[in-house]
Amino acid sequence: MRALHADTGYLLYRLGLHSGRLFNATLEEFGLRLRHYAMLRYLATVEGALQRELSERLGYDPSAIVSLVDDLQSLGLVERQPAPGDRRSRVVVLTERGAEVLRDTDKGSRRVTEQLLAPLDPAERETLQQLLARVAESARD
Amino acid sequence: MRALHADTGYLLYRLGLHSGRLFNATLEEFGLRLRHYAMLRYLATVEGALQRELSERLGYDPSAIVSLVDDLQSLGLVERQPAPGDRRSRVVVLTERGAEVLRDTDKGSRRVTEQLLAPLDPAERETLQQLLARVAESARD
DNA sequence: CAGCAACTATTGACGACAACAATTATTGGT
DNA sequence: ACCAATAATTGTTGTCGTCAATAGTTGCTG
Numbered sequence: 001m002r003a004l005h006a007d008t009g010y011l012l013y014r015l016g017l018h019s020g021r022l023f024n025a026t027l028e029e030f031g032l033r034l035r036h037y038a039m040l041r042y043l044a045t046v047e048g049a050l051q052r053e054l055s056e057r058l059g060y061d062p063s064a065i066v067s068l069v070d071d072l073q074s075l076g077l078v079e080r081q082p083a084p085g086d087r088r089s090r091v092v093v094l095t096e097r098g099a100e101v102l103r104d105t106d107k108g109s110r111r112v113t114e115q116l117l118a119p120l121d122p123a124e125r126e127t128l129q130q131l132l133a134r135v136a137e138s139a140r141d
Numbered sequence: 142m143r144a145l146h147a148d149t150g151y152l153l154y155r156l157g158l159h160s161g162r163l164f165n166a167t168l169e170e171f172g173l174r175l176r177h178y179a180m181l182r183y184l185a186t187v188e189g190a191l192q193r194e195l196s197e198r199l200g201y202d203p204s205a206i207v208s209l210v211d212d213l214q215s216l217g218l219v220e221r222q223p224a225p226g227d228r229r230s231r232v233v234v235l236t237e238r239g240a241e242v243l244r245d246t247d248k249g250s251r252r253v254t255e256q257l258l259a260p261l262d263p264a265e266r267e268t269l270q271q272l273l274a275r276v277a278e279s280a281r282d
Numbered sequence: 283c284a285g286c287a288a289c290t291a292t293t294g295a296c297g298a299c300a301a302c303a304a305t306t307a308t309t310g311g312t
Numbered sequence: 313a314c315c316a317a318t319a320a321t322t323g324t325t326g327t328c329g330t331c332a333a334t335a336g337t338t339g340c341t342g
Contacts, residue, residue: 003186004179004182004183004186005274005277006270007250007254008254008257008258008266008269008270008273009160009163009164009250009253009254009257009258010160010164010175010179010250011270011273011274011277012153012156012157012160012257012273013157013160013161013164013175014157014200014277015153015157015273015276015277015280016153016154016155016156016157016158016160016161017157017300018277018280019150019151019153019154019157020154020157021300022150023150023151023154024327033327033328034151034154035327035328038145038151041145042145045144045145050290051290051291052289052290052291059155059158060329061328061329061330061331062290062291062292063291063292063293063294063329063330063331064328064329064330065291066291066292066293067292083290086289086290086337086338087290087336087337087338088289088290088291088336088337088338089289089290089291089337090290090291109148109150109151112150113148113149113150113151116149116150116153116276116280117149117150117276118279119275119276119278119279120272120275120276124272125149127268127272128149128269128272128273128276129147129149129152131261131265131268131269131272132149132152132153132156132269133146133152134260134261135156135257135258135260135261135269136146136152136155136156136159137260138259138260139156139159139257158329162329165298174298174299176298176299191319192319192320192321193318193319193320201300202300202301202302203319203320203321204300204301204302204320204321204322204323205299205300205301206320207320207321207322224319227308227309227318227319228307228308228309228319229307229308229309229318229319229320230308230318230319230320231319231320
């Protein structure tokens with residue numbers, strides 16, 4: 001019987017857990033979880049998104065989006081604005097304070113990735129990034 | 142602001158979630174979760190392990206080991222045997238039925254990894270496996 | 283233009299899971 | 313004989329993923 005860690009799928013699962021733990025540990029001081037950080041990061045790239053879009057892009061259930069936006073809104077990091085032309089939707093936008101916090105937390109995020117990839121040299125890191133990106137791309141059915 | 146999926150750490154986190162979901166989906170018909178499968182796989186390589194060892198090797202909390210072994214025992218896939226020389230410990234061993242189920246589930250497991258790595262050719266898969274193994278090794282402090 | 287199906291955000295429920303404290307029984311050392 | 317360390321267990325707490333149900337809104341279609 002081959003060993004369990006010889007299985008790439010299982011290895012991905014375990015490293016994913018580990019990576020999430022590292023992220024959450026560094027985000028703890030900001031009162032944020034990885035999910036919040038992911039949302040802030042995404043909002044910084046688009047300047048306003050419907051909650052439905054956040055659900056699709058981030059891969060979280062719509063009900064999860066609601067409480068995540070609630071959290072960030074109560075911290076003053078995002079705002080819900082009425083969507084032009086559709087009263088069902090809300091546009092979530094990053095506040096000035098949200099952009100600041102994002103800049104701060106980004107340092108910690110880079111440290112986490114640095115720590116994870118410590119045993120790899122720059123060329124290997126790039127290779128890993130490319131391979132993972134292709135796997136992720138094909139997984140996004 | 143660079144995109145979120147340009148971050149290898151976050152990519153690992155997301156792929157880990159995805160990989161876990163795929164595993165759990167194929168294990169569902171056997172009434173098992175990924176954690177159970179991991180334990181069965183490990184037990185098949187060692188022929189008997191203390192619960193403390195399972196906790197260390199699989200990276201799960203001792204309390205989690207208790208309920209996992211409970212589950213597998215109630216399905217008749219493993220047994221708790223008295224540990225020779227130490228009445229505190231129990232030796233967990235795979236039953237005949239456990240070995241059968243493991244053989245069956247292993248097919249599904251290979252399908253999952255195959256599905257995950259579909260976009261990569263054999264050489265790339267090997268590269269990815271090696272890189273991930275090194276990252277995992279350094280993560281096991 | 284009336285009605286109906288589809289959609290957006292929301293609430294609530296449930297089980298899985300991680301992390302941790304506390305307890306019981308047992309061991310090994312002094 | 314005592315005491316610190318250890319193995320398994322129980323229980324608690326918070327996070328998370330998944331799913332069902334609802335209210336309000338929109339746009340299509342007959």
